[in-house]
Amino acid sequence: MEVSRADLKQELIAAGIRPSVQRLAIFEYVRQSCQHPTAEVVYEALCDELGSLSLTTVYNTLKLFVDAGLISMLTIDDTFRCFDGNRKDHAHFRCNKCGCIVDLKMKNEFVTLVEGLQGYEITDAQLYLKGLCPHCCVKK
């Protein structure tokens, strides 16, 4: 499952994005993370490693990746945006109690569920479920 830095670098180049040190580090971090990090979290995590990094660069870079379709932005929590490097088709669940965000596998593609899409061109889809996660259900 682990992808090499060289592969990630190639992926950036293929998308027409120059692989600067910052960009590659941010790309690697978001792609390998299972945590759906916010820009702030990415920044904190890479600050030391990179020696120099600004939050502005993180914001710029994440936006660049989203626009290029390399990662996606989640708005499942209305109080912050987070980012997802998982390229597989999947849904998201957010626990109302502990705030965890987890990936869920799909039985089928999103659009199969929707009627009347004639004439639409769909480029992105997100299914957000909210409630209580198994852990929080128990001690409810």
Add this chain to the structure above:
Amino acid sequence: MEVSRADLKQELIAAGIRPSVQRLAIFEYVRQSCQHPTAEVVYEALCDELGSLSLTTVYNTLKLFVDAGLISMLTIDDTFRCFDGNRKDHAHFRCNKCGCIVDLKMKNEFVTLVEGLQGYEITDAQLYLKGLCPHCCVKK
């Protein structure tokens, strides 16, 4: 399809919410609107009608309704929140070009599409599709 003010008032009372003039007007507006208004839009629309109304009250009230499960909040556009009074199970589409947000009918419930929900308690679901609407597809 049109619901009377009296019915909406009863619905508020049933939810344990006192039907003040402002609350009833906001509730009616969001329920009857097909436009997925933002707090700002609700405010602008009702300012004249009510004579006195503050944006704070609109924010407070919409939050109250969402928490009571009377309406839902959409985060399909990451730059603003909007609200939806449509109680039927449906998905949303947002056009990347013109910004319109439209309701889409579902063939099935959201959860039927997702695997591994054992142990989860789902209280809310949103399916967001993005791309180009038929109108913008044509003149693309």
Add this chain to the structure above:
DNA sequence: CTTTGTGCAAATTCTTTGCACCAAA
């Protein structure tokens, strides 16, 4: 009277912008 609702102004937070400096092709 006592609790609840409203609304102004100020504060907060997340994100973007303008601009100067730096780095790579």
Add this chain to the structure above:
DNA sequence: TTTGGTGCAAAGAATTTGCACAAAG
């Protein structure tokens, strides 16, 4: 040497908070 990237400080925008006054039970 020209184009593109980074990062600081400041601006911007959406939402929330604190507090005083008004209204309803």
